Amino acid sequence: MAGASSSWSRALMHISPYTFSAVGIAIAIGVSVLGAACVIFCEAVAIYGVIVAIILQTKLESVPASMMYEPDALRAGYAIFASGIIVGFANLVCGICVGIIGSSCALSDAQNSSLFVKILVIEIFGSALGLFGVIVGIIMSGQITWPTKAA
Amino acid sequence: MSSTFSGDETAPFFGFLGAAAALVFSCMGAAYGTAKSGVGVASMGVMRPELVMKSIVPVVMAGVLGIYGLIIAVIISTGINPKAKSYYLFDGYAHLSSGLACGLAGLSAGMAIGIVGDAGVRATDQCGLPQIFSKSSNLSPTG
Numbered sequence: 001m002a003g004a005s006s007s008w009s010r011a012l013m014h015i016s017p018y019t020f021s022a023v024g025i026a027i028a029i030g031v032s033v034l035g036a037a038c039v040i041f042c043e044a045v046a047i048y049g050v051i052v053a054i055i056l057q058t059k060l061e062s063v064p065a066s067m068m069y070e071p072d073a074l075r076a077g078y079a080i081f082a083s084g085i086i087v088g089f090a091n092l093v094c095g096i097c098v099g100i101i102g103s104s105c106a107l108s109d110a111q112n113s114s115l116f117v118k119i120l121v122i123e124i125f126g127s128a129l130g131l132f133g134v135i136v137g138i139i140m141s142g143q144i145t146w147p148t149k150a151a
Numbered sequence: 152m153s154s155t156f157s158g159d160e161t162a163p164f165f166g167f168l169g170a171a172a173a174l175v176f177s178c179m180g181a182a183y184g185t186a187k188s189g190v191g192v193a194s195m196g197v198m199r200p201e202l203v204m205k206s207i208v209p210v211v212m213a214g215v216l217g218i219y220g221l222i223i224a225v226i227i228s229t230g231i232n233p234k235a236k237s238y239y240l241f242d243g244y245a246h247l248s249s250g251l252a253c254g255l256a257g258l259s260a261g262m263a264i265g266i267v268g269d270a271g272v273r274a275t276d277q278c279g280l281p282q283i284f285s286k287s288s289n290l291s292p293t294g
Contacts, residue, residue, distance in 0.1 A: 012161040053242075071160040071233065079228075086224070089175045097182035104193040111197040118196065118203040122189040127215045129178045129185075132221045136174050140167065140228045142238030 016068060018079025024084025029053040031088030035130075038099025040106065041123060045091035045098075045130045049050055052087045052137045056080050061146040072147040083140040090133025099124040128130070162243030163231050169243075169250030170227040176254025177220025180261020184213030187265030188272065195276040202275055209268025214265075216257045223253040 032049020036042050057081070063073055105119040188209040196203040227246045231238060 009159070011160045012164055074160050075163040075231075075233065078164040078167050082171045082228075085168075086172045086174050090178045092176075093182040094180045097186040100186040101189040101193070104190045108193040108197050112200055113202050115193070115196045115203065118200070119189070119193050121204075121207065122185065122192060122210050125210050126182065126185045126189070128214060129181055129217050132178060132217050133174060136170070136224045136228070137223060139225055140170065143228060143231065145169075 013069060013074065014101035017073045017080075018060075018068075020077035021056070022083035024081035025053050026084070027088040028056060029088075032091035034094075035092035035095025038086050038095045038102075040099060040102035041127075042095040042098045042102070044127060045095045047130035048130050048134045049087060049091050052083070052134055052141075055138065056141055056144075058085060059141055060077040061143045063146050067147050070147045072145060076144045076146050079143045081138055083137045085134045086140070090134045090136075094133070095125060097129065098123060101126055157217065159238070159240045159243070162238050162240045163233065164248040165240070165243035166227060166231045166238070167244075169247035170224040171250070172247070172255075173250035173253045173257075174220045174224040174228065174285065177216050177223075177257030177261075180258035180264075181213045181217035181220075182261070183258075184261040184264035184268065185210050188213065188268030191269035195272045198276055206272045206275055209264050213261055213264045213268070216261050220254060224248065224289050234241040 030050045033046045036044075036046035036049075059076075063070075067073060083102060101119065101123055105116065105123065109116040133149075154207055192206050192210070195206065227250055230246070231242075
């Protein structure tokens with residue numbers, strides 16, 4: 001059996017895939033909301049986090065205990081974990097970036113009102129980063145296939 | 152083990168983490184570049200509003216870094232398919248290292264774009280010439 005190749009492999013194979021899934025979903029929404037706590041314009045990243053967390057959570061299926069450590073189940077757990085990390089941290093950095101730009105936008109708009117729309121263009125580039133995270137998270141969630149009860 | 156699966160069971164962990172690293176670190180670099188250049192553009196725009204649209208170049212280049220990370224992350228995550236093609240630890244480690252390579256290169260490129268872009272737009276304000284940017288665009292990151 002391949003698990004005997006290293007102690008890391010043996011340790012990983014004994015952690016339930018539901019652990020990885022739960023931590024992944026928690027990171028997706030928790031870290032996204034942390035990113036949304038920045039000053040201005042960044043509530044969209046929290047919404048992205050909520051959407052992906054809901055999508056990941058609907059992909060969780062109940063697997064009988066005898067099949068929990070099947071390779072398919074392990075792979076599904078890892079995929080949810082990685083998807084959650086991607087979405088969470090991409091939204092976090094997007095939120096920080098958009099917050100910094102938003103505060104400088106507010107300051108420069110106070111000086112010169114014609115600047116507001118122009119700096120908003122930069123904001124759009126910043127928001128696209130959160131969108132990249134959501135796209136990859138959703139593509140990766142297509143890999144989540146739990147073993148069916150047959151066999 | 153199901154009969155259609157071949158390869159090591161824990162290898163997808165490293166593969167998916169590689170995809171995650173590619174996107175997350177590239178986005179960190181893109182965010183830093185966008186934020187630092189954006190603050191410079193906003194500061195410069197107070198004095199010279201007509202130069203703002205020309206000074207968006209570093210922001211666009213920082214955004215492209217995020218797209219690089221997206222492409223690599225999608226290629227890696229669609230390449231992990233143990234049913235169609237056996238996925239050993241070798242493949243998992245290869246995906247992890249390629250994701251880290253792309254991601255950390257994007258992070259460093261983004262930091263460079265941020266520092267240069269910020270300095271460049273503030274110099275444009277001082278000199279008032281777009282020539283500063285045609286010279287510093289040669290610093291665009293390749294990879």
